[in-house]
Amino acid sequence: MPAAGLKIAKWALALSYCLWIAVAEADLSHHFEFLYIDANEGSASGGHAAIKFDRQVFHFQHIQPGLLRLYRNDAAAFEFAYGYQENRNIYGHRIDVSDDFFQALRDAFSRRLLIQNQQLSLLQALHNDQVLVSGLQNLGSAPPQPLKGLGYFLTQYRAAAAFSIEDGKHSNTSQALDQLRGAIDNAYGEDFLAAKRMQIWQTLQALKPDVAGNSTISEPTDTHFTATNNSFAEQYRNQLLNLAALDVLQARLSPRTESLLQIPEAAFKLNAAQHNKLQDFRQRLFADLITLMRSRRSDWGYPLLVGMARLHALDHTAASGYLSVLDRSRSESDDLQATIIDEDNVPAALQYSQQVFAAASGHLDSPAALDELAYSEIELSATALVQLHRPNADRQALKLLPLTTTPSRPAAAELIGLPLPASELARFQNSVTQQIETYQSQLQALYGYNLLSRNCVTEIFRVINQTVAGISATAEESPNQLSQRLLGGHLDERGLNMIPFVAYAQIADTYRLSASFQRAPYREQQRQLRYRQMPQWQVDLQESNTLSSTIYNWNREDAAFLFFTQDQIWPRPLLGSFNLAIAGGQGLYGFFSWPWDDGDNLRKGLKGIVVSLPELLFFNIRKGSFPGLLPEARIYLPEVF
Template identity: 25%
Template sequence: MTEGSYSSPATADFIYVDSNTGQSSGGHTGIRIGNKVYHYQYFPDDIFHLVRESYDDFAFNYNVLSNRTSVLTRLGLTQKEISILESELNRLYLVQFRHLQNWEFLKKETKLLEELNSPEKKVGLRATAYFKENVTSPISANIKSELAESLGKDFLEKLESDLNKNLLSENNLLKRMEFSPLPETIRKDRFPFFKPGTFLSLRDTLEGIVFCKILIEEWGLDNNFKISNIQESLNTEETRLLRDFFRAQTAQLSRIVSERDPGWAYTALVVLGRLHAVDESLRIGSPVFLSSFPEDAPIVFKKNEDDENNLKHISEESWAVVSLARKKISALNELSEKEYQIWEDATNRAFELKQGIGVSIPVRVAVGKLIPQREKKFLIPMFIPDEKTIALHLDLSRKREQEYHKILKNLYPFQLLRENCTTEILKNVQNSFDRAEIAFPGERIEFPFSLALIPFYASYTVGKNWNNEGRTTALSFRKKKLHQGQEYPGLSVMNEITGFIRV
């Protein structure tokens, strides 16, 4: 391939993050390409995750929240070499992402069968917690009218009836439940082929029934699952963009319900919830969003009285991210779902930190996009096979979930002295050039014989062995404030801010 065949120019850096006084005492490492950072984290699921996130998020998590300094070594790579490296890291990330998606699917399948096997028979359905029964809403009534106009007067009622009939049939999806075989080939560098069974269709049916019920009965938004009155008022441009976004999303909702592609019901519930939030934003003149932190998000920080002033500054930093997002959004001609999600995500994270600091409760964190998905449980009429059949389904589903989990733990292990955040990212970089059959730009680091398995020594070794153009330093939150001469009372006795469990 020619040089011009590769992506637009970017830079690549090896990142070393120093240790702190909490967990993470050995430091951390990653690779930055453009504005994306690739690094490994050991998750509570016992799987060593390759994380891909924006450099802004990475720097905020480590330099601000974890109060740690980073040293970035600029790699001396051509654009062709950077493109090869980026392509290979993306492939490794996406293969693992697909594996984790498959395993998540199996966990959800098991969860549904556990709920149906319980005495209550209530099932938890995604993105349904945002709506409250017996609280009628004009916006639900208006959207119902819009759908009736575009899809037919009795469309929702007929759809709900058809979905209910499918569940009440003695030969329903639960009775005919299929379990597709697990992927035959499971490797780090090859996409796993996994065909979902009947579970996805069954979940669509259940969530679709609730979606229809919400609109037909004109349910309103549950105030416990929204974020409001926490930002500056909407400006003229934001108001215009949100009005146009509301119209576009209403039309999008009509298409989703009409076409009913796999996953349609959950998507429709998210769009409907956001339409409620946007409508309220326009009515009160201030941004309102759905609460999108997942229920199982890990707690990463608890307030320490000595850190009060420091935490206040961190909260200000997080709201600065929201302000920047709003500034960029105001300059747009059209607000897309992607930009809205960024605004929603940033607000949720900033609000989480503000609430944690304000009322002394633990602060949660989530890696990846925050998408509204809070569940509520429903008892939905359906034909349920005999207990023996459900128990057999559940037993098989659990075994499949556990088998896949065991495979992934073996495929992505964490071992402090052999496979850690540093060894794996360094190996990935060097192997990227091997797979492309291109000479590595510099002297290779040989494992397991190199001390580069230690993060701070890896930074030294990369600077010595790999082609590079020098180093820059990203100061920790505290050091940055000291450097700027912005000291505040109690700083000399404050503890380091720790929190994220990094390896």
């Protein structure tokens, strides 16, 4: 998924997944849509393609190291990101098909997505094994192991054979955890926690890397799911996290102050019914945590940590009368970029977040019992609202940290050495290194990206044709005949069909269409609105350049330019020459500013040159982008049929 165009849509959807932000489409007769997204500066600058089934969009994206990965996104988020934030025209064909073929085709894309995700997860597990074994061989210089959920209580952790956070040595004890520890003692005996911890420590110390087990990884050419055992790194991490969770419980630690958020405004004060709803949820959570201590799952330490932190937050809510939740934002030190909301867009973003929080808080007024999913929605939307609700007296842009779909604030845990011979660790590391090389080459053969033969368009046709061929194998019709009956014709994934706009035209001539449409991009919609308020010539003149435009404000995602060239064809080479000069100037400035801006202006200048040159030949790529926009609670994109 393109980071520049979709990061705000992802942020907005992460906090509002409790809302279904699109209008449900009528399902009287099934059809799928082929979407062509035209060019713009940034990712997929040559255009993009996707296939849409109801409210799900599947599309292929180039990822490192040179693979073509399938993604599935909510249709409203996808269209908002490309049509609004990236300001691209979205063209579509609707292809009528039978219910059976619609289901078969959607299942084919879903199956490929899930299998590919499993394969890439296996590759990541091999990399994790490699990093862990390297750390175990060099404990003195090994990087810490991040343990998710532990960051709500600690910043650093080192496990020991006995309880490593001594009871009574901390003043920030939690009554909720004290109560939970007492209930566990009553349920299972006073020696239960100590015995359980010793068992976990012994399990951790007995871990051994399984060279033979890791050498029998599944082939990525498999078209079915394969059961896989936890990797060595995952087993190690789970046991370390289980130890940390028990240590936090034994010490009755309160969550770190900065890991809890509260909305103290009077408008968000809880009433008696909402308070009772949260207390009922707390009672069920408390009982679930006692049961969790007998769980057979290997990673029970994570839900224990999250549950304990939530217990404390719920008690803080009850005491104050205002909602307290866990902070669901990522750390500023994460590699993921924060979303920057410009000063002019802060009020709209705040209003949007308030709407989402109000919708999620509706669970507290519902007669239905509050479950974990509903509480998570409240927690997530409250995190976003608090980020936007910070005082902004200096009228600067706000930085929004990415949100997590589950509470996962990590803490750094030192590696604990294992009683393994150095030769065994070295042998395992060599084995894992060979497996990574082999598996990467297998994945490259299956999913390797190639601009001309395997890209976002060719793979859509490939999956369609493979689905038809699979059905044909059990029928008496040839694939071409069956494609003719099911789709209206056959399109090969080779040749000029690898170009998005060519594929779009070929579909119109070949497949059985019920409609074709165009969704105007954000800037064009705003121009049309201004035509109702001002003479057209005045709007065209004002919006022809970035200096006088009232719609577009330059943002850090775009290279510097002066004129919009998509509105006019014949003056395009002249206007493009000005844009080219400005891009060259930015690149020249970037050459000298490279030492202190890490080459940012140089990269943007070069990018500006690349997208300005086609304008000299009457071809437009750059259209300007609007990454600061946030979606409405419900999105309607106008269509022109």
